[in-house]
Amino acid sequence: MIGKSDRALKTASRVNGAVGILPKPPNLIYGVNDRPPILFTLFMGFQHVCFYAISLSFPVIIVRAIGGTDAQATFMISMSMIAGGIGAIIMALPKGPVGSGYLCPPVCSPTNLAAALTASKFGGLSLLYGMTLISGVSETIFSRLVNKLRVLFPPEITGLIVAMVGITVIRVACLNFLGLDQVGTPIEPKVLIVSFSTLAVIVGLNIWGKGKLGLFCVLVGMVLGYILSYVLGLMSSTDIAAVSGAGLVWFPFLYHPGWSFSLSLVIPYLIVMVCSAVKTVGDITTCQKINNAKWTRPDMKNIGKGILADGLSDVASGLLGGTGQSTSSSNVGLTIATKTTSRVVAYATGGLLIIIAFIPKVSSLFAIMPKPVMGASLIFAISFMIVSGIQIMTSRMLDTRKIIVIGVSIIFGIMVDLMPEAFANLPTWISPVFSSSLSTAAITAICLNLIFRIGIAKSQTIELEPKVDSSEKIFNFMEKAGASWGARKEIINQAASAINEFFESATGLNIVKGKIKTEVSFDEFNLDVNITYDGTLMEFPVNRPSADELMADERAFTRLSAFLINSRVDKIKSSAKDGHCHLQLHFDH
Amino acid sequence: MEIRENKSGNVDIVYLVGRLDAYAANDVEKKINAATEKTPACLVVGMERLEYISSSGLRVLLAALKKVRKQQGDIRLTGLQPYVKEVFDISGFTQLFKMFEKEDDAIKSFSVSG
Numbered sequence: 001m002i003g004k005s006d007r008a009l010k011t012a013s014r015v016n017g018a019v020g021i022l023p024k025p026p027n028l029i030y031g032v033n034d035r036p037p038i039l040f041t042l043f044m045g046f047q048h049v050c051f052y053a054i055s056l057s058f059p060v061i062i063v064r065a066i067g068g069t070d071a072q073a074t075f076m077i078s079m080s081m082i083a084g085g086i087g088a089i090i091m092a093l094p095k096g097p098v099g100s101g102y103l104c105p106p107v108c109s110p111t112n113l114a115a116a117l118t119a120s121k122f123g124g125l126s127l128l129y130g131m132t133l134i135s136g137v138s139e140t141i142f143s144r145l146v147n148k149l150r151v152l153f154p155p156e157i158t159g160l161i162v163a164m165v166g167i168t169v170i171r172v173a174c175l176n177f178l179g180l181d182q183v184g185t186p187i188e189p190k191v192l193i194v195s196f197s198t199l200a201v202i203v204g205l206n207i208w209g210k211g212k213l214g215l216f217c218v219l220v221g222m223v224l225g226y227i228l229s230y231v232l233g234l235m236s237s238t239d240i241a242a243v244s245g246a247g248l249v250w251f252p253f254l255y256h257p258g259w260s261f262s263l264s265l266v267i268p269y270l271i272v273m274v275c276s277a278v279k280t281v282g283d284i285t286t287c288q289k290i291n292n293a294k295w296t297r298p299d300m301k302n303i304g305k306g307i308l309a310d311g312l313s314d315v316a317s318g319l320l321g322g323t324g325q326s327t328s329s330s331n332v333g334l335t336i337a338t339k340t341t342s343r344v345v346a347y348a349t350g351g352l353l354i355i356i357a358f359i360p361k362v363s364s365l366f367a368i369m370p371k372p373v374m375g376a377s378l379i380f381a382i383s384f385m386i387v388s389g390i391q392i393m394t395s396r397m398l399d400t401r402k403i404i405v406i407g408v409s410i411i412f413g414i415m416v417d418l419m420p421e422a423f424a425n426l427p428t429w430i431s432p433v434f435s436s437s438l439s440t441a442a443i444t445a446i447c448l449n450l451i452f453r454i455g456i457a458k459s460q461t462i463e464l465e466p467k468v469d470s471s472e473k474i475f476n477f478m479e480k481a482g483a484s485w486g487a488r489k490e491i492i493n494q495a496a497s498a499i500n501e502f503f504e505s506a507t508g509l510n511i512v513k514g515k516i517k518t519e520v521s522f523d524e525f526n527l528d529v530n531i532t533y534d535g536t537l538m539e540f541p542v543n544r545p546s547a548d549e550l551m552a553d554e555r556a557f558t559r560l561s562a563f564l565i566n567s568r569v570d571k572i573k574s575s576a577k578d579g580h581c582h583l584q585l586h587f588d589h
Numbered sequence: 590m591e592i593r594e595n596k597s598g599n600v601d602i603v604y605l606v607g608r609l610d611a612y613a614a615n616d617v618e619k620k621i622n623a624a625t626e627k628t629p630a631c632l633v634v635g636m637e638r639l640e641y642i643s644s645s646g647l648r649v650l651l652a653a654l655k656k657v658r659k660q661q662g663d664i665r666l667t668g669l670q671p672y673v674k675e676v677f678d679i680s681g682f683t684q685l686f687k688m689f690e691k692e693d694d695a696i697k698s699f700s701v702s703g
Contacts, residue, residue, distance in 0.1 A: 470612035471643065493672060497641065504611040504645050547681055550651060560680055561644035567679050 023293040029215070030342040032102060032291045033094075040212065044340055045348025047219040048105060051331050051381065052084055052353060053366030054374045055107035059323045060367060062113070062128065066120050070242070075255040076125070077367055078357040080108050080322030085353030087313025087325050091306060092346030100306030102287035103335050103346040104327050105353075106313045110172065111275045112324030114435040115268045118428055123260055125321070130259035133318030135269045135276075139311030142277055146304040152446050153281055154486050154524070156393050158298045160406050161282035161442050163389025164413050165329040166382035168438035171417045173382060177375025179234075190232040195372030198225035202380045206337055215338045218377055225373035239368040246360040256321045264428075271432040273311075275439035276326040280310045282438075283327040286388050291341055296395075296488065296589075297524065333381030336388065397492065399483035401452040405445055413441025456484050459521035466507040466516065471500040478520070485522045491589050495520065495529055498568040498585055502531060502538065505561040511536040513579075522589070529585040537576045538583070540566045592620050597633075600696050601625070604635040609646030617646070621653045621664075629662035631699045635692055637668030642676050654685065663687070665695040 024031040036044065059076035063069075087106035093099030112132070120128040153161075175181070177199075179191030202221035205214050213220070229235050281298070284306040289295045306327070313325040331349075335341045356362045393406060416423055416437045423434040433439050462477045475496045482492035499518055506512045512535040519530045544563045545556040566572060571586040590613030591606035601624040609617060624632050634650070654664050665687045669677065677683045689695040 471608050471610035471641065472612075475608065475641070490672075493641075497643070497676075500610060500641075501643055504643055507611070508645075544679075544681055547685055550681075551655060554648065554652070557644050557648045560647070564644055564676070564679060 022291055025290065025293040027339060028291070028341060029339040030345075032287075032341045032343055034342045035344050036340065036342055040215075041342070041344050041348045042352070043216055043219065044338065044342075044345045045352050047216060047338070048088075048103075048331050048334060048345065048349040049352050049356065050219060050222050050366070051328065051334055051377065052081070052105065052107050052349070053369055054330065054378060055109070055328070056080065056363075056367050056369075057374075058108040058110060058113055058116075062116050062120050062323060063125075065117050066124065068125070071255065072125065073367075074246075074360060074364070075252050076322060077363055078250075078252040078360070079256075079320040080317060080325070081353045081357035081363060083313055083317035083320055083322040083325055084108070085350040085357070086316045087309060088346050088350035088353065090312060091309040091327070092343040092350075093309070094343065097308065098305060098312065099309045100284045100287065100302050101343060102284060102291065102306070103331075103341050103343055103349075104283050104287050104306065105331050105346060105349050106310055106325035107328040107331070108323045109276055109279075109326030110169075111279065111326055111432070111436060111439065112272050114431050115265070115272045115428075116323055118268065119262070119265055122265070123262055124257065126257045126260040127262055127265070128323070129257070129318050129321050130261040131265050131269050131318075132314060132322075132324045133259060134261065134266065135273045135324055136311050136314030136316075136318050138270055139273045139277055139314055140308055141311075142273060143304050143307035143311055146277070146281075146307055147300045150298075150300040150524075152450070153298060153300065154449070155297050155396050156398065156402055156406060156486055157442075157445050157449055158281060158285040159389050159392030159395070160409055160445050161278055161389070161438070162286050162329075162392055163386050164410070164438045164441040165279055165282040165286075166333070166385030166389065167410075167413065167441075168417070168436045169329065169378055169382045173375050173378035175375070176371040177379055179371045179375075190234060191372050194225055194228045194232060194234060194370065195376050197228055198222070198373050198376035199379060202376060206380075215340060217337070218334060218380065221380075222369075222373055222377060225370060225376065229370035229373065234370050234372070235368065242368060243361065243364045246364040248361055249358055250360055252357070253320075259318070267429040268432055271429070271439075272324065273314075275432055275436070275442070276310065276314070276324070277307050278442045279329070279438060280307050280327045282389070282442075283329055283332050285392065286329075286332050286385065287335075287341070289388065289392060290336055329385045330378055330381040333384035336384040337380065395488065396486045397479070397483040397489050398486070399480070401456075401484070402486055405448045405452060408448060409441045409445035412444045413437035416440045458523065459519055461517065461519045464503055464516040464518060466503070466512050469503070471496075471503075474500045474503065481520055481522070487522060487527065488589060491527055491587050494568050495527055495585070495587055498565045499529060499531070501561050501565045501568075502583065505558055505565075506533070506535075506538060508561075509538070509558060511538060525589055527587040527589050529587075531583040531585070533581050534579055535581060536579075537574055537581050538562060540572060540574070542566065590616065592617060594620065594624065597696050598700075600631045600633055600699050602633045602635060602692070602696075604638070606638040608641040609639060609649075610641070610643045611645035614645040614649045618649045618652070621649065622656075625653060625657050625662065625664075628660045630657040630660060630664075631662055632657065632664045633692060633695045634664060634666050635668060636666055636670070636673060639670065639673050642673050644680070647676070647680055647682060651682070651685065663699070665689060665698060667692045667695045 063073040094101035205217035478496035516533045549556040573584040593604040595602040
């Protein structure tokens with residue numbers, strides 16, 4: 001070895017799956033490791049609780065579907081909040097085997113809804129709790145396998161999942177925004193007044209809000225939405241009676257109906273678990289990206305720890321008597337919008353959720369959240385998720401195969417949202433796959449990606465003829481190979497530049513007899529270039545020729561060329577035997 | 590590699606589009622030599638659309654710079670893209686050339702410096 005240089009910037013997350021010292025993006029006010037002031041933390045935590053509250057409609061839907069009582073609904077809301085609180089806290093743990101270390105709280109999952117309705121209708125709430133427990137336990141087991149399944153989740157697929165995590169909420173968000181239960185019913189003008197006013201306040205404060213006001217835009221917007229809804233008569237007397245009649249404190253554990261299990265529901269719940277885990281992959285990938293200015297790829301070990309936390313929050317929900325929990329893309333979107341990703345806020349969110357679970361007066365206020373307020377808040381939050389997903393997808397070079405994987409998967413996913421009735425009568429065991437555009441798109445993408453891997457060579461070769469070929473041939477070859485591998489464009493450009501620089505210097509120095517054979521091989525972490533030729537070895541100086549040397553002597557450019565190659569690579573090795581030379585250029589990817 | 594020319598007062602402008610490698614270096618050298626024939630030469634090289642430059646490209650620019658500075662002229666560069674700027678930084682050329690983001694500023698700088 002005659003030259004070696006290492007890039008200094010490597011993130012801690014890549015090394016051990018723990019969130020260590022990451023280069024904080026300049027757009028964040030409070031990064032994941034920062035500690036905001038206590039009052040700020042509590043208000044921000046409460047803002048996240050407000051987003052959690054949007055998902056509390058799911059336990060209400062389930063209990064109403066089986067003709068359950070208000071007490072059962074209130075019980076399930078409280079238990080879901082406690083499970084969500086536990087989940088938010090353990091998800092944010094920065095060390096140990098559990099938790100991604102990020103502010104990424106779980107909420108009542110819409111992915112679970114179809115299976116939860118089936119379970120509760122088939123065997124009552126005890127069966128729902130039992131199967132949620134099974135789903136949680138299976139997710140904790142699945143979390144241990146995720147790191148080995150990294151081949152399923154290249155960046156373009158995780159980017160797609162992140163985008164779909166947002167896209168899948170569009171239908172629910174828009175129905176709520178327009179105050180509709182289903183498409184086709186008339187839209188009330190006063191609903192539009194509330195929804196547009198709420199959205200305008202949230203967006204306006206977020207963009208133009210001075211000081212801390214902009215960071216609490218959602219909280220302010222929601223409060224205004226509640227007031228407007230009350231003034232315009234969008235909150236029924238039943239809603240108001242539910243809040244005024246709710247007790248100040250209660251101890252909900254006494255209402256638990258126990259657990260039961262059904263073998264026939266194991267497969268649907270396993271599919272729910274996979275869908276939930278895939279969503280967690282997307283959410284935690286986003287957290288990694290927004291907290292690391294030098295983010296390049298998902299850290300699957302860290303994601304595995306996050307899925308374990310997600311599974312444990314499901315276990316807690318099953319044990320306590322809540323609905324299935326899954327990480328909240330809306331809350332992650334909120335962290336981007338408020339530029340605050342501190343894990344201390346996650347602890348505050350978790351703590352507040354657990355405390356409020358024992359205060360029915362407050363939890364019932366969340367339970368009657370007006371639809372246009374929910375819709376406006378969701379639309380605001382998911383915008384960030386969708387754009388974040390697109391950014392992750394386009395961070396890699398995309399060839400025709402990858403474009404088809406992404407395009408077809410998005411179309412299949414959106415098809416489920418556009419025509420839900422077409423998938424309404426599927427067998428129970430497969431219905432979770434088509435329960436949301438996210439699960440359909442993610443599973444389509446993973447399957448297509450595996451199929452399209454067939455025929456992609458891990459290494460590709462090009463022969464270059466001195467004094468005949470140009471940089472165009474080298475760059476075209478590298479761009480085509482890089483796109484088929486889904487490599488990062490900047491690394492492919494560096495490698496192409498280094499190859500071209502060698503080619504030009506070797507040609508200029510007349511050190512090559514015949515053609516230069518270049519073999520390039522790739523895996524997610526390494527890009528290696530092996531150049532073989534007959535002739536004389538090239539030398540790679542560690543020091544750059546000075547400006548005076550370059551001005552005085554044109555031959556100094558040969559040294560500059562070799563220096564440029566050396567500075568482009570992470571490692572360089574060269575050897576020669578019987579006039580046969582071998583040059584190995586390594587690039588960290 | 591595409592090379593275009595323009596003129597603003599007594600300042601000649603050469604735009605480089607694409608990749609400046611050894612293959613394209615001869616053509617660029619000819620154009621720049623033609624644009625720096627008068628004395629003193631004032632040349633702006635527009636690099637907004639230059640994607641790549643190799644050491645052969647750097648050699649052409651430096652040779653031209655040596656020539657025009659002997660005649661009290663200068664070459665100023667505009668709009669270097671991040672990747673090309675990185676090559677200039679690594680090779681130490683950032684100290685040799687005056688660089689501007691906008692073409693107008695580069696042209697005006699000749700009148701200021703006389």
